[in-house]
Amino acid sequence: MESLQFLLSGLGEALTWTNLLFCLIGVSFGMFIGVLPGLGPTAGTALLLPLTFTLDPIPAIIMLAGIYYGAMYGGTITSVLINTPGEAASLITTFDGYPLAKQGRAGVALGISAIGSFIGGIVSVIGLVLIGPALARVALKFGPPEYFALVFMGLALLIGLMGKSLITGIVAALFGLSLSFVGIDLNTGVTRFAFGQTSLMSGIDFVSVAMGLFGLSELFINAEKSLGANAERPPKVSGLFPKRSEWKPTMKSIGRGSMLGFFIGLIPGTNSVIPTILSYTMEKKLAKDPSRFGKGALEGVAGPETANNSYSGGALIPLFTLGIPSSPTVAVLLGAFIMHGLTPGPTLFEKEPQFVWTVIASMLVGNAILLLLNLPLANLWARITMIPYRLLFPIIIMIIIVGTYSLNNSLFDVGAMLVFGILGYIFKKAEIPLAPIILAFVLGELLEKTLIQSLTIFEGNLLSFFLRPISGTILAISIIAIILSIISSIKNKRLVNEDVEM
Numbered sequence: 001m002e003s004l005q006f007l008l009s010g011l012g013e014a015l016t017w018t019n020l021l022f023c024l025i026g027v028s029f030g031m032f033i034g035v036l037p038g039l040g041p042t043a044g045t046a047l048l049l050p051l052t053f054t055l056d057p058i059p060a061i062i063m064l065a066g067i068y069y070g071a072m073y074g075g076t077i078t079s080v081l082i083n084t085p086g087e088a089a090s091l092i093t094t095f096d097g098y099p100l101a102k103q104g105r106a107g108v109a110l111g112i113s114a115i116g117s118f119i120g121g122i123v124s125v126i127g128l129v130l131i132g133p134a135l136a137r138v139a140l141k142f143g144p145p146e147y148f149a150l151v152f153m154g155l156a157l158l159i160g161l162m163g164k165s166l167i168t169g170i171v172a173a174l175f176g177l178s179l180s181f182v183g184i185d186l187n188t189g190v191t192r193f194a195f196g197q198t199s200l201m202s203g204i205d206f207v208s209v210a211m212g213l214f215g216l217s218e219l220f221i222n223a224e225k226s227l228g229a230n231a232e233r234p235p236k237v238s239g240l241f242p243k244r245s246e247w248k249p250t251m252k253s254i255g256r257g258s259m260l261g262f263f264i265g266l267i268p269g270t271n272s273v274i275p276t277i278l279s280y281t282m283e284k285k286l287a288k289d290p291s292r293f294g295k296g297a298l299e300g301v302a303g304p305e306t307a308n309n310s311y312s313g314g315a316l317i318p319l320f321t322l323g324i325p326s327s328p329t330v331a332v333l334l335g336a337f338i339m340h341g342l343t344p345g346p347t348l349f350e351k352e353p354q355f356v357w358t359v360i361a362s363m364l365v366g367n368a369i370l371l372l373l374n375l376p377l378a379n380l381w382a383r384i385t386m387i388p389y390r391l392l393f394p395i396i397i398m399i400i401i402v403g404t405y406s407l408n409n410s411l412f413d414v415g416a417m418l419v420f421g422i423l424g425y426i427f428k429k430a431e432i433p434l435a436p437i438i439l440a441f442v443l444g445e446l447l448e449k450t451l452i453q454s455l456t457i458f459e460g461n462l463l464s465f466f467l468r469p470i471s472g473t474i475l476a477i478s479i480i481a482i483i484l485s486i487i488s489s490i491k492n493k494r495l496v497n498e499d500v501e502m
Contacts, residue, residue: 007129010357014062014365019358022059026066027366031373033067034074041071041312042329042438043218046210047396049336050404057340058355062362064336068329069121069312069363073370076113076305080106092276096293096300108242109301114374116254116306121367123258124265124313128360131266132317133349142346144453145465147322149474151447154324155440156478166485168432176437179204180444187452199412206335208404208413209441212420213427213434214328215400220425223393246298253283253299257306264307265314275311276304313363319344320356323446328435331442 013019026048033044044067052060080097093113100109142150155173182193183203194200242250260282261275283303284293293300316333318324323345325331337344342352349356404417424434458464466472 004129006353006357007361010354010359010361011364013058013354013358014362019059019062019362020365022055022063023066023362023366024369026063027070027073027370028373029063030067030070030072031074031370034071035077041068042332043214044071045329045332045336046214047400049210049332049339052336053339057342058358060340061333061336061355061359062366064333065316065359065363066366068333069309069366070370072309072312073114073117073374076117077110080109080113080301092280092304093301095280096295096297099294099296100298100301103296105296108298110374111241112250112298112302113305114371116250116257116302117309117374118367118371119254120258120261120306120308120310121313121370122364124262124310125360125363125367127262128313128317128320128363132320132356132360137346142322142470144450144457145468145471146474148447148450148454149465149471149478150322150324151443151450153474153478153481154318155436155443155447156481166488169436169485172427172433172436173440176440177444177447179209179437179441181448187449199410204416204441205410205413206338206442208416209420210332210335210438211400211404212417212422213424213438214332216397216417216421217424217428217434219393219396219400220421221428223390242298250298250302253279253303254306256282256286257303258310261307261310262314265311266317275307279303279307309367320348321346323348325439325442328438331439334442 014023029048030041030044033041033047045064048064048067052064055063076093076097079093080101097109097113100106178193180203182200184191184201191201257275257279260279264275264278280293280300280303283297283299284290287293287297287299315330319330319334319337323334323343325334334344342348342355400417401414404414405411427434427437454465455462465475
């Protein structure tokens with residue numbers, strides 16, 4: 001009941017014209033980013049991060065969160081209309097969305113996607129309201145060992161889930177950790193990895209890393225693919241609602257997708273692709289006629305699209321309550337929190353209740369705006385894909401450079417961003433995942449600090465971690481996850497070798 005009162009208070013604040021405007025800007029830009037093939041929510045959030053530095057924390061985070069779940073919506077449109085996923089999580093939508101478009105039912109596919117995404121988003125916000133405060137109260141009992149265990153688990157799960165091999169995931173995470181160690185060690189006062197550069201004594205700026213690795217590298221990759229390519233003209237969208245007989249099965253798919261996406265979002269180290277794959281697999285197994293899937297099954301669009309958006313709300317719970325980012329995009333949001341002097345974690349609900357509940361309430365508003373933007377304006381969003389990339393490329397590059405420079409008025413930050421952009425491009429070409437890099441970079445300082453604090457408490461005895469019930473359980477789960485990842489990696493390598501020999 002108390003949470004409901006806080007939510008209503010936050011809703012009143014979210015509906016003020018300033019916050020409403022930034023919510024609209026965020027979700028609209030998120031839609032735009034989602035429609036452009038390849039960019040996705042992480043790159044979109046990183047692109048606008050510098051522009052929020054002069055804003056108050058509430059409208060800044062409202063806008064960035066709007067980009068996050070807005071991009072989830074936008075990726076659906078190109079998946080359905082031109083068989084090109086706007087972001088990775090929308091890949092599954094192409095399986096049945098595009099066949100529906102070829103049957104002249106593009107409007108139905110987009111309509112049910114918008115409705116499912118709206119319901120999934122609302123369900124995830126309700127879950128955030130119900131679970132968030134309770135989890136925060138439990139987390140208040142956490143000490144440094146528990147926080148170290150949580151951070152370690154996030155990295156362990158992430159390494160196993162990202163990339164085609166365990167080795168590349170570990171390499172990426174270690175690279176991210178090494179970046180977090182640059183600057184003055186807060187425990188000893190010793191300068192590390194600065195190489196005599198005064199600009200590095202305060203560490204590497206998060207914005208330079210995020211915008212370079214995700215924003216700039218994506219632009220390089222997409223420019224390489226799109227320059228000189230002709231855009232496919234999208235089909236006309238009409239008839240946004242399914243037949244009467246189709247409502248019942250699709251609503252069941254939406255219900256299952258909402259629950260699945262939300263609970264997967266709670267797990268550190270996951271990403272939005274996982275709930276969409278699981279949802280599609282589940283819908284196909286539960287269907288009376290699985291052969292319809294891949295040929296235009298509406299449930300194959302409704303379930304994954306709902307899970308996709310429900311995941312985004314669930315993924316915010318570890319951020320708000322524990323200060324742990326559960327995905328690359330949420331890691332960028334964590335960086336934004338820190339930029340604005342906010343510390344995500346269990347004390348956030350007590351120290352900044354107006355901020356927390358206004359941001360949560362804004363997600364209800366943002367999902368309603370997205371529904372209104374999606375249903376009547378689907379044709380307009382689809383035509384954005386017709387804009388030649390050679391026109392978009394220099395404009396976005398300019399925004400990135402100006403945004404990075406304006407943050408600290410530093411050309412060093414611009415240079416660092418360009419270096420990380422080139423590194424990101426090389427890593428993508430080499431199939432080295434970027435998600436472990438940014439998450440390890442963000443979590444590195446907390447990992448180091450909590451480890452040193454814990455070892456001080458335990459007088460250097462590492463086994464003491466396992467003598468505390470919570471930290472011991474979390475570390476045990478982490479070790480099991482790493483072992484399973486190693487086994488899975490070995491099996492995959494054997495299968496590849498067998499295929500090559502055959």
